[in-house]
Amino acid sequence: MYLESSYKIRDKYLRTDMLPTMFCPGCGIGSVLQFTLRSIEELGWKQDEVVWVSGIGCSSRVPGYVNFDGLHTTHGRALAFATGIKMANPDLKVVVFAGDGDMSAIGGNHFIHAIRRNLDVTVILINNFTYGMTGGQVAPTALKGLKGTTAPYGNFENPFDISQLAVAAGANYVARWSVFNYVQGMNSIKKALQKKGFSLVEFLSPCPVSFGRRNRMKTAPELIRWYQKITVPISKAKKMSPEELEGKVIIGEFVDRDRPSLDEEYERYKERAKKLMGWEE
Amino acid sequence: MRYPFSVGRSDFIQGDEAIARAAILAGCRFYAGYPITPASEIFEAMALYMPLVDGVSIQMEDELGSIAAVIGASWTGAKAMTATSGPGFSLMMENLGYAVMTETPMVVVDVQRGGPSTGQPTLAAQGDVMQAIWGTHGDHSIIVLTPATVQEAFDMTIRAFNLAEKYRTPVVLLTDGEVGHMRERVNIPDPDEIERIYRKIPKSKEQGKYPFRDWDGDGVPPMPVFGRGYRAYITGLTHDERGKPKTVEAEIHESLIRRIVDKIEKNKKDIIDYETFDLDDADVAIVSYGIASRSAIRAVKILRKEGIKAGLLKLNVVWPFDFEMIERIAERVNRIYVAEMNLGQVYHLVKEGANGKAEVELIPKIGGEVHTPKDIIERVR
Numbered sequence: 001m002y003l004e005s006s007y008k009i010r011d012k013y014l015r016t017d018m019l020p021t022m023f024c025p026g027c028g029i030g031s032v033l034q035f036t037l038r039s040i041e042e043l044g045w046k047q048d049e050v051v052w053v054s055g056i057g058c059s060s061r062v063p064g065y066v067n068f069d070g071l072h073t074t075h076g077r078a079l080a081f082a083t084g085i086k087m088a089n090p091d092l093k094v095v096v097f098a099g100d101g102d103m104s105a106i107g108g109n110h111f112i113h114a115i116r117r118n119l120d121v122t123v124i125l126i127n128n129f130t131y132g133m134t135g136g137q138v139a140p141t142a143l144k145g146l147k148g149t150t151a152p153y154g155n156f157e158n159p160f161d162i163s164q165l166a167v168a169a170g171a172n173y174v175a176r177w178s179v180f181n182y183v184q185g186m187n188s189i190k191k192a193l194q195k196k197g198f199s200l201v202e203f204l205s206p207c208p209v210s211f212g213r214r215n216r217m218k219t220a221p222e223l224i225r226w227y228q229k230i231t232v233p234i235s236k237a238k239k240m241s242p243e244e245l246e247g248k249v250i251i252g253e254f255v256d257r258d259r260p261s262l263d264e265e266y267e268r269y270k271e272r273a274k275k276l277m278g279w280e281e
Numbered sequence: 282m283r284y285p286f287s288v289g290r291s292d293f294i295q296g297d298e299a300i301a302r303a304a305i306l307a308g309c310r311f312y313a314g315y316p317i318t319p320a321s322e323i324f325e326a327m328a329l330y331m332p333l334v335d336g337v338s339i340q341m342e343d344e345l346g347s348i349a350a351v352i353g354a355s356w357t358g359a360k361a362m363t364a365t366s367g368p369g370f371s372l373m374m375e376n377l378g379y380a381v382m383t384e385t386p387m388v389v390v391d392v393q394r395g396g397p398s399t400g401q402p403t404l405a406a407q408g409d410v411m412q413a414i415w416g417t418h419g420d421h422s423i424i425v426l427t428p429a430t431v432q433e434a435f436d437m438t439i440r441a442f443n444l445a446e447k448y449r450t451p452v453v454l455l456t457d458g459e460v461g462h463m464r465e466r467v468n469i470p471d472p473d474e475i476e477r478i479y480r481k482i483p484k485s486k487e488q489g490k491y492p493f494r495d496w497d498g499d500g501v502p503p504m505p506v507f508g509r510g511y512r513a514y515i516t517g518l519t520h521d522e523r524g525k526p527k528t529v530e531a532e533i534h535e536s537l538i539r540r541i542v543d544k545i546e547k548n549k550k551d552i553i554d555y556e557t558f559d560l561d562d563a564d565v566a567i568v569s570y571g572i573a574s575r576s577a578i579r580a581v582k583i584l585r586k587e588g589i590k591a592g593l594l595k596l597n598v599v600w601p602f603d604f605e606m607i608e609r610i611a612e613r614v615n616r617i618y619v620a621e622m623n624l625g626q627v628y629h630l631v632k633e634g635a636n637g638k639a640e641v642e643l644i645p646k647i648g649g650e651v652h653t654p655k656d657i658i659e660r661v662r
Contacts (some may be wrong), residue, residue: 015514018525048510053353065513065525069507071356072526073349074379080346084353085360085507087337088311092357092508110349113342129640265338273332277285 004041006034013037013047015067022061026212026220028179028205029059029126035182036095036124037066039189039206050093053082055107056154057099058133058207059126076107079114082121083262090263095193096119101129104160108140115169118197120261124189125162125200128207136210143230143247147214163202167255172197174254178204179228181251189254197261204231282472285333289471294459296362296434299389299467300328303438304362305611306469308477309388310336311354311361313347315369318402319458320392323364344369348376354514355385358482358506360442364390367409368399368459370416377451378417379517381541384493384502386445386480388438390454392461395649404649405459407622409573413453413598420538422545424452425550425600427570431465437597443478444552448544449501455599457573457622459651480504489513493537494522500544517518545601554597554605559585563592566610566639568631569620570596573652575618580657591661599627607634611641620644620657 024028040050052068054060058073073081102278103111103125113119114124131137131146138148138155141162145154163176173195175188185203192199206212206223217223227249235262237245275279283519286292295301301323305313312331313326324338331338337354341347347363351628354361365373370391393409395401398473409416413425424444428434434456443473445452481503483489489511493502502522505511518526519534527533545552560566569577574595584591594610607630611617617639619628628643635641644660646652 017523018514047512049508051507061526064516067512069356069505071514072514073352074375074517077345077349077376078348081353083310083339083341083346084313084350084355085357086359087339087350087459088359089357089508109342110346112374113346133572149604163553210302266339269333270335277332277333279283 004038008050009034009037009041012041013066015065018065021065022059024209026208027058027208028128028203028207028220029062031179031182032124032126032203032205033062033122035189039186039193043190043193045093045193047231049091050095051085052095052097053078053085054097055102057102057131059097059099060102063095076102076105077110078102079107079110079119079121083114083119084265087266090120093193094122096121096123098123099126100125100129100162101131101139104165105140105161112165112169113213115166115171117262118170118172118259120196120263121198122192122195123200125202126205127162127202128205128211130207130211132207132210136214148211149214163200163254166198166200170198170259171200171255172259173199173256176202176251176254178224178231178251179206180224191211191256195222196264197259284472285330285569288469289493291466291468293464294431294464295322295464296374296431296456297322297462298326299431299435300364300438300454300456301330302469304333304388304442305330305336306472307360307439307442309360309362309442309616310334311359312336312338313341313350313354313363315341315344315347315365317366317369319394319461320364320366320390322461323390324394335571344372345376348373348380351387352376352380352385354388356507360446362388364392366394367396370412371411374412374416378419378421380451381417381421382517383515384449384504384541385451386449386450386504388441388445388454389451390456391654395458397649401649403458405456405457405572405622405651406649407573407626407645408647409455410599410623410626413455420542422542423557423600424448424450424545425455425598426452427455427597427599428460429571429574429595431463432467433597434460435467435469439475443476446478446480447501448548448594449480449504450545455571457572482506483511486511490520492524492606493520495540500540500547516547535583548604549601552598552601553603556595556597558595558631560592560594560610562590564590564613564615566592566594566617566629567620567657567661568594568596568617570599570627573620573622573646576652576654577657579654580661583654583658584661587662588661596627602634604628604630604634607631608636608638611635611638614639616640616642618642618644618657618661620652622646622651
């Protein structure tokens with residue numbers, strides 16, 4: 001894989017007047033942002049045809065740092081706002097940058113329905129198992145036993161598997177990687193961006209300050225090593241028993257299909273309406 | 282332009298239907314909604330018409346999503362609307378505040394029903410007035426219109442879009458189940474004769490880069506359109522003129538919020554709309570709005586026949602509120618009655634306006650029935 005210089009990516013795509021970012025040392029969001037910007041660069045997309053949408057949380061601050069049209073909305077609602085943007089102007093390409101709490105807890109309903117409709121957006125999801133911005137509360141993605149300020153003795157709830165949820169709800173493209181898998185991650189983002197319909201690329205992303213610190217992993221390298229330990233590629237997972245998969249996170253490409261997207265369906269619906277009402281010659 | 286309903290003539294239609302037709306004539310091309318009584322007919326009419334006029338009508342997963350989609354659509358340059366009733370309106374409060382903060386033009390119709398909670402889904406009420414004005418958290422100002430007839434529902438829908446675009450703000454059309462479901466004859470004008478206002482858009486890339494700067498001195502910044510190269514960044518956080526989050530600087534918060542409030546409050550004269558009946562020489566004033574004002578008109582006529590000099594102030598806009606006008610009325614009359622279908626909401630505004638110059642009394646009505654003229658007459662007599 002040929003990589004452009006980071007300076008070129010920075011100068012072309014970041015709003016320098018909005019910097020510095022508010023991300024903590026060791027945070028993985030910057031890496032995933034870089035993967036996304038490099039993917040856009042490699043695809044040759046024009047900045048003025050892409051809108052970035054986000055909700056609330058650390059990762060949701062990303063649209064403020066990139067030189068595109070950006071809508072930083074309310075907690076969990078990014079995909080509902082994106083629905084309005086995409087449907088009112090289907091020529092726009094929509095990238096939604098979100099966190100696991102934003103997407104799977106408060107925004108869970110918008111998430112499953114945007115996928116059900118096959119809304120043509122690409123969701124880049126930062127999964128750090130925690131609410132980083134508010135100081136490390138447990139998220140619905142937190143594996144059992146992980147600690148957060150609201151479950152100081154270890155999470156006692158079952159976690160959500162966001163990628164599997166997206167597959168079940170009908171997404172056209174779903175992949176999950178850790179930030180460590182940058183080659184696969186960037187390839188997946190490129191595929192996702194080009195995909196008509198709903199696409200999701202989920203990244204396990206280190207949050208040493210709010211999450212790692214409470215779970216005996218105070219630095220990003222410790223978290224990355226932990227990801228290496230808990231992640232299992234799909235091919236390997238297929239040969240493992242449910243007991244062996246306990247506490248593991250499967251990574252890889254979960255689905256790649258081409259069901260018609262919401263805006264394509266709506267175009268056909270408009271034609272049907274006009275025909276039924278006798279408006280077509 | 283071809284319309285999927287007859288124009289330039291009158292028609293006998295429901296209030297909800299009139300709102301949908303007026304929205305399309307005003308240029309609305311995006312509707313997102315969620316089914317709720319007694320507002321569903323607006324959605325159903327939009328679902329029927331929008332595909333035919335190349336607009337979008339989409340059913341969202343809830344009212345949180347409806348209003349969010351409408352705001353998103355507005356940033357692509359579309360005139361957009363959603364409609365709901367009390368329970369859904371409560372869910373919309375969060376993003377109504379987002380629309381205020383990001384200065385997004387849009388229309389929210391609240392077809393009021395009895396509340397709180399699920400309340401009386403099929404019956405009318407006026408219990409959401411304070412919610413429409415103050416329901417979203419934080420300091421703000423907003424525009425709230427109150428139609429009393431199906432014709433007014435039609436006319437005020439067009440006005441709601443114009444005010445939203447002119448002042449770059451959400452506007453609430455606060456109607457009720459009675460007006461929404463009632464059928465009346467409505468004059469639907471020729472589309473060419475309808476006044477349509479469109480938002481200011483930036484005159485240059487430089488202007489677009491500062492989506493919250495008061496370039497023209499009227500408090501209303503030109504609004505960028507997504508996809509046209511402005512690269513605008515819009516956030517619900519307190520932001521500077523560039524749109525950059527500035528969350529701890531007191532002076533930036535103050536100048537932003539004061540401008541958002543002032544662009545409405547300082548243009549009160551342009552926004553406020555009311556009608557009076559026999560008020561000039563009245564000893565007793567009745568203040569009413571929406572469906573309740575129709576009984577109040579009848580009450581005034583009967584009271585006048587009985588020799589009681591009653592007059593009516595019918596409010597077509599309940600926010601911004603003309604407190605000074607109420608004080609001027611209070612100086613001339615002995616007593617002011619406020620007839621509304623709740624346990625006292627506009628009553629408190631009138632009382633503040635009257636400033637002790639006249640007694641202010643409430644004529645409340647809840648339960649789903651509109652005041653009868655007798656309800657009002659017996660109190661005034």
